[in-house]
Amino acid sequence: MIVEQVVLIIAGALALVSALGVVLMPNAVYSALMLLLNLVSLATIFLLLHAQFMFAAQLIVYAGAILVLFLFVVTLLNPQGENILRDKHRLQQGGAITLGLVLACVLVGGLLYAFTSGTQPDLATSVTQTGSTYGSVEAFGQALFTQFLLPFELTSLLLLVALIGAVVLGKRK
Amino acid sequence: MSSITVTMVVSALVFTIGACGVLLRRNPLVQFMSIELMLNAVNLAFISFGGMNGSAEGQVFVLMVLTVAAAEAVIGLGIIVAMFRRRRRIDVDDVNTMEG
Numbered sequence: 001m002i003v004e005q006v007v008l009i010i011a012g013a014l015a016l017v018s019a020l021g022v023v024l025m026p027n028a029v030y031s032a033l034m035l036l037l038n039l040v041s042l043a044t045i046f047l048l049l050h051a052q053f054m055f056a057a058q059l060i061v062y063a064g065a066i067l068v069l070f071l072f073v074v075t076l077l078n079p080q081g082e083n084i085l086r087d088k089h090r091l092q093q094g095g096a097i098t099l100g101l102v103l104a105c106v107l108v109g110g111l112l113y114a115f116t117s118g119t120q121p122d123l124a125t126s127v128t129q130t131g132s133t134y135g136s137v138e139a140f141g142q143a144l145f146t147q148f149l150l151p152f153e154l155t156s157l158l159l160l161v162a163l164i165g166a167v168v169l170g171k172r173k
Numbered sequence: 174m175s176s177i178t179v180t181m182v183v184s185a186l187v188f189t190i191g192a193c194g195v196l197l198r199r200n201p202l203v204q205f206m207s208i209e210l211m212l213n214a215v216n217l218a219f220i221s222f223g224g225m226n227g228s229a230e231g232q233v234f235v236l237m238v239l240t241v242a243a244a245e246a247v248i249g250l251g252i253i254v255a256m257f258r259r260r261r262r263i264d265v266d267d268v269n270t271m272e273g
Contacts, residue, residue, distance in 0.1 A: 008176055012183040019187045019210050023194035028202050035206045038187070042213050045180055049224040054216075054232050061239050066209070066246045073250045074202055077257050096196035100189055107185035115178050122175040123224045134227050143229040144236065151233075155240045162244035169251035 008048050014041040028074045032067060039063045049123065050135035180221045188214035201253050201265050205246065212242045 018041065021034035043058040115121055133139065144152055187210055194207030216235045223231020257263050 005176070008179055012179055015183055016186055016190070019190040022203070022206050022210060023190055023197060028200060031203050031206055035209060038210065039213065042187075042217055045183070045217060046220055048176065049180065049220050051220045051224070051232055051235075054220060054235055057236070057239060058216075061243060062209075062213075066243055069246055069250060070202070070206065073254060077202070077254070077263060093197060096193055099196070100193035103192060104186060104189040107189065108182055111178070111181050111185055115175075115181070121177040121225050123177065134229050135224070135232065139229040140232050143233050147230075148233045151237060155237060158240060158244055162247050166247045166251050169248070169255050 004048055008045065011041045011044040011048070014038075015045070029071070032070050032074055035070070036063055036067050039067065050133050052133075052135055053137045053140045054135070177221050177225050180217060184214045184217040184221065187211075187217070199264050199266065201249075201256075201263055204265065205249050205253075209242060209246070212238055 015038055018034045018037035022031045022038065025031045025034060039058060039062045043055050043063070046058060047055040191207045191210030191214060194210065195204050198204055198207065216238055219231040219234050219238070221231075223229065253263060256268060260267055
């Protein structure tokens with residue numbers, strides 16, 4: 001139990017640091033690599049929350065497919081590095097940082113207030129009672145193909161639209 | 174502090190950092206990566222609440238978000254590449270006309 005807590009704290013800190021890295025790195029390739037670190041640490045947290053299927057899906061779909069697409073486009077376009085610390089839009093930057101701080105205060109404050117005033121939330125304890133956990137592939141598939149069958153089928157339509165859109169956008173005139 | 178509290182605070186902070194990234198950066202590629210950060214933060218919140226209630230429904234929503242993120246990355250990167258072909262540089266401030 002104490003090991004899980006330690007791993008959770010480390011993965012959470014790593015997720016925060018790498019998220020800052022995505023925003024602050026001047027070179028877009030480094031940003032993409034920082035995004036990879038962020039995705040992997042979030043996947044670790046998913047595993048600690050007993051979501052094994054989502055851990056695998058996160059690594060395969062995000063780290064495997066989407067990130068490779070990002071790196072491919074970054075290296076294809078080779079954009080100039082930008083240092084946001086030497087940006088000339090000072091007023092805009094100040095406004096963005098102020099708004100970010102306000103958003104962080106509201107979100108974290110609201111969460112901590114909700115979690116300390118009511119009952120302490122924790123992971124559900126019914127993990128091992130039924131033999132299979134709620135995050136297992138079995139439970140996930142059960143929910144996906146019975147209760148959420150229509151949304152799941154509609155996802156295929158979304159993917160088809162994205163496919164056609166990509167072909168139209170990539171076509172040379 | 175319970176693990177749900179930790180994961181929810183991490184989720185809120187990663188979401189905020191992603192929102193700041195969209196506002197601060199002028200490179201559309203990095204803005205896209207920031208949007209991915211925000212989507213991931215929401216995924217973490219879904220899985221945390223799913224674990225709190227002991228149901229797999231949160232993960233079903235995460236699968237939908239994953240699909241939308243993949244579709245969005247394909248279309249967005251296609252738009253950026255088309256933009257680069259036309260103007261030879263990519264900066265969000267250059268994009269101020271709708272015609273193709």
